[in-house]
Structures are given as structure tokens and as C-alpha cells.
Amino acid sequence: MTSPVRVRFAPSPTGFLHVGGARTALFNWLYAKHTGGKLILRIEDTDKARNTVEAVQVIYDGLKWLGLDWDEGPGVGGDHGPYFQSERDAVYQRYLEKLQAADAVYLDDKGSTRFKLPRKPIVMEDLVCGRVEVDRSKPINPLGDLEPDMTIRRPDGSWIFHFVNVVDDIEMGITHVIRGEDHLSNTPKHIELYQALGATPPLFAHIPLILNRSGGKMSKRDQGASVQQYIDDGYVPEAVANYLCLLGWSPKDNREKIALDEVASLFELDKINRRNAAFDPDKCFWLNGQYIQQMPLERFRALCQPVLEHAGLPIGGFPNDYLDGVLASVKEKIKLFKDLPAWTSYFFTDDFPFDEEAVTKTLRAPGAPERLQQLAAHLETLPAEGWNHDAIEAAFKDLAAQAGVKTAAFIHPARVAASGRSVGPSLYHLLALLGQEKVLARLRAAASK
């Protein structure tokens, strides 16, 4: 009697997509993929004060960037809409009437609507946490007071999360609720609401929280907390998604890098860890580097192009071969795409910055200008059609041998002269790519800088 799996991600538009939320979305997505079920995106915008179109866009952007698509919800529609809680008032009204008919709610002295919490033990079979029993008939303080009844509607008519969340999960036919463990303690109350509404509760899977490096709950301020930060820093989306999978889940064969498709095929809710995991920015960064190194050049180019264009570099004015040559030369070096313009601008413009320290330490070193002149004169003798890596390397070595110095004595000033930096791709590759004419001009310009 298994009905098709329907899971949902139900964020509140706060203008911020938290990695914890992103991982919740990811786990829901993985489970939908694993079971061939559907993922529903529902926007929980009952708090009018902070509900803006920009705030909702942040959610779409973050999910899409991570490669997480949804089967029903904003932008794609579906049979269970609308998918914004702010547009579902009539639905909530109808369900409220059900509770009223059952005499399960009352108005308090402030005009709030409250749900009469049944004071009885509740047993939950959580797919991650196992059997959890909560006895709500026990007092919560030394005075012997029971927990107050749950407010479900404010005097101004707006709805409270617990109620609309349950109603929507019923209406949308949600079969599995996969959410953060911070909701585990709320779940008994939700179950009582389901029962009062005559609905069968879905299955629950409460996934562990993501902690910061100090062991506390990740907050907005913690490093790595915002998905937007990864986008801005130029992380590889599949690397971040991969890293998030590793927090609380494992392929159990010691692999770290694993494609999302394969995770989906292996993903089982009862294999999710129960313990909270601290977020490790270093490991996420390392994994990102692994992805860059191992990805095909086509993917690298696709990720690089918008960054270079955004930086105002005229990459469109260069042949594809040239662009690919440049990108290939830095592919093993770049760790974050935000660093890309600094690593490659000199390939696309003559108006590139010079690193001050490199200038003073290398370009202005005793003898450096003379060597640059010598080098220019020597490289000038290479025939234009012989301008390639091996010929350039041979030229450097010949010159160094003649001068009786180490090749490095020419290499370092040449690098700074040609690129403005002391770090970069293999120098001979760099010069070969740049072309003889530009190289000679830059060596000579730098000699008199």
C-alpha cells in the first residue's frame, strides 16, 4: 500500500537561505529522486512584515544554484496550489471551521485562537531518530503548570506556523516530512493537530542540525551560513551540494567526492546520522578544489565565463582557443571563482594591475631591468612561427647559461613583467599564450618601470 512519495521544502522568505535550510531542501530532493516521488516547494510567508519578492527570489536562486529543482510550487505550478501561504487564507479558514465544529479551539482573552492540546502521551516513530515518546500531560515547571495551549491564529487574523504547516501538509498530500531536528519537540503537537483534523499524520524524519565550529547552532553570522556567500565567492555548486550531503550522511565507503545522482540512488532516510554535525569551511573549500581540478574544461569554462564578463574583461574579443588556453592554464590553480579575474586579467587587457610587492621585490631587484632587456632581445630572435612553450623554455635556459645565473633569475622578473603578479601559471605556458609581440612589449615596459 505504498503511495507515491511527496515531500516538501517549506522555507520562510527571510531574505537569507541558510545552509541548514539548503541541506533540508537537499535531503528532501534526494529522497524524492531516490523514490521517484515529488518535491513540493511551498513558501511559508505568513509573516507579512518580512515577506518580499526579493526575499522569495533568494530562495529560488539558492536552490537553483545548488541544482535542486522542484516538481510543484512557484514557477512550475501543480494541482495543490497556491504554493504561497499568504494566498491560502480560504483553506485555513475551512480547516479552522473543522476544529471549531469539533470544539477543539477557543478564543483567549486577547482574541487569539488557541488549539486545545490533548494532554496525553504521544509516540512518534521518527525515521531518523527512532521511537520517541513524549508525555504532554506532565507539568513543564515546578509550579505544576502544563504547557499552554497552542496559538494557531493571531487576533489580527494572521495564522501561526504550526497550524498552517499542518494544514498545508494535509492539503498537499505530503507523505514524508523531512525537516530539521529543531522541530522534533514540536512534532507531538503537530500530530495532535492532524488527529483533531481527522487526518493521518505523514511520516517524519528529523535530520540533525548543522552547528558552527564552536558547536552552537549555525546562525546567520557564522562563516559559511549563507548560501549566497558561496555564490558570491564563486564556489562550484556541485561541490557545495556534495559537502552538504556529507553532513549527516555517508556512502560508507570512505569516499568524499560523490555525484549528487549517485547520492540520490543510495539515499535512505534511516541511514541519516542522528548527531549534529559541525560545519567545516576548510573541508568544503578543499572539496571545491577537488571539483575544479577534476571537472572537464567545458564545465570550467561555463563557470568562468560569467565571472570574467562580470569583471568587465573583453573575453568575447578573443578566439575560443585562446580563451580555453588561458582557462586551462589556471584551472589547477584557482580555488574560488571570485579569484579568477585577478588570475587572468592580463591575458585579456594590457591595462592590468601590478602587485606592488612583486614590483619592489622582483622587478626593482638589482639587475632585474637589465635582465629583462637581455631577455627581450633574446626572445626577439625567435621566429614568430616558433613561439611556443619548448622554444621559450630553451631560450630562457640558453640565456641563463650564457649569463652564468640560474634560470630563475630571468623567470621571476619575466613573470611579474608579463602578468603583474608573482604567482600564476607555468611561465613558459603563460608567455606562449600571450604571444611574442605582447611579451616583448611587456618585458621592455617593465624594464623601465
Place this chain on the structure above:
RNA sequence: GACCCUAUCGUCCAGCGGUUAGGACAACGGACUUUCAUUCCGUGAACCCGGGUUCGAUUCCCGGUAGGGUCGCCA
């Protein structure tokens, strides 16, 4: 405070009623290298404590402790 969840290197993830407790990140040392990065090799680093069960517990049970969560007219 009450209730709930959790407990293996600093961190993440394995593991097991008998193991030299494994891998990864980070750290440290070395090799390679024209820079940077990569790569390679190596080193240090863990079963929270106390009871029980058992021939034997890191592993199972109970208690403690610690951490996290919930107890909102936030979601």
C-alpha cells in the same frame, strides 16, 4: 527548570561483542617544483565518566556528565 535528541581523533564520516579502532579535512615534517597550487610520502591525534550484562565491551543496558534542541502571537 521540564521535556526531547546526541556522545569514536580538533572537525566530518566509517567500524565492531574479540580490530595494530579505518578514511578525509585541518595541523606538522619531508619529497617534487620557475612562482603559486597540485601531487606523493610520512608523523601526531579519538572510542565522555561510572555501573551492569558477558569469557570479553568502544560496541548492548542503566545512571551521570556534557553538548544541542523545544517549551513564541518566529518559521
